[in-house]
Amino acid sequence: MPLATRQPAAKAADLLAWYDRHRRSLPWRVLPGERPDPYRVWASEIMLQQTTITAVKPYFERFMARFPTVEALAAAPSEEVMQAWAGLGYYSRARNLHACAKAVTASHGGRFPDTEAGLRALPGIGAYTAGAVAAIAFDRPAAAVDGNVERVMTRLFAIEAALPGAKPVIREHVLALLPMARPGDFAQALMDLGATICTPRNPACGICPWREPCRARTAGTQESYPRKAAKKAGVTRYGAAFVLLREDGALLVRTRPNKGLLGGMAEVPTSDWRADYELDGAAQDAPFVTRWRKLGTPVRHVFTHFPLELTVLVAKAPATSQAPLGMRFTPRGKLRDEPFPSLMLKVVEAGLAALRPPSSAP
DNA sequence: GAGGCGTGGGA
DNA sequence: TTCCCAAGCCT
Known part of the structure; x- marks a missing residue:
């Protein structure tokens, strides 16, 4: 074989040596030699699904303070869990998280299963999270293949097959590299490498342990x-x-159905959201017969699969008004307790600002 | 297997 | 502005 085409094999030891020097310090990550709390590992992994570390950090800290154990989480009312998750997105994660906590408490004596298969059977835990928790929390030799690992592996082996079809091949490569010792650190090292060196754009190949x-x-x-x-x-x-x-400051709100978009979250009443929605007839969709004032600037929001433009209509109601069926008036002081997704925070802010008496210039 | 499912930040 | 995304799961 010509020397010029030879390429050394990637070794887990090189990655682990790099990890020992450059591992990131994260709220859910323990110091070397410490035994992680599976509950914290699991909760962090759910929060980190499709979500940046920057976004997760404050939520994780608050969540752990509010629900310190899996039993505490299982015992909490679902509205409280949804409120703690509000703003993080992908709300089915919160519903499944709660269901998972209940299952672990009721059927596993409050202990998380320590195998991939056991974890995989729980709600909200898929192939990646099962591998990650098994490896990180229990130091099991499991593959945790997330977006970072997919990127590292497809580059390392120049895998031409497109995702998601290439997943099984990628997984095989990870398993082949798995070290006998420190599989948990290996899983975290692979993700750290993808997040800090083997980035989507401008990867720092010059300082990569696997260059x-x-x-x-x-x-x-x-x-x-x-x-x-x-x-x-x-x-x-x-x-x-x-x-x-x-007039007493209470806002008319309702809770969305538990399934589908923003499931289980709070909202102000809205019309259907359609590509061909006719704003001229908006009053027909109002929850209340009154004189609605239409705001000039719509609230724009982008979901994963479609952009949304909601035109806000505002009105005041007498203090004696009763909420329509399935809705409620939430007092001003309790608004923070409502699990409003970010979209609804924008809508409420725009609406209330328009209803406030005009103030003099700043 | 492809589509539904949030959000805020960076290039 | 526009695009792409960031530690995926479920149906």
């Missing part, structure tokens, strides 16, 4: 991995949102 064995780096094509099909943009939907403020 020698990396096939993409050798070819200079690292940024073209992983291969994946471009996703199509969604069609903008439109609708009307109704901010009704009672």
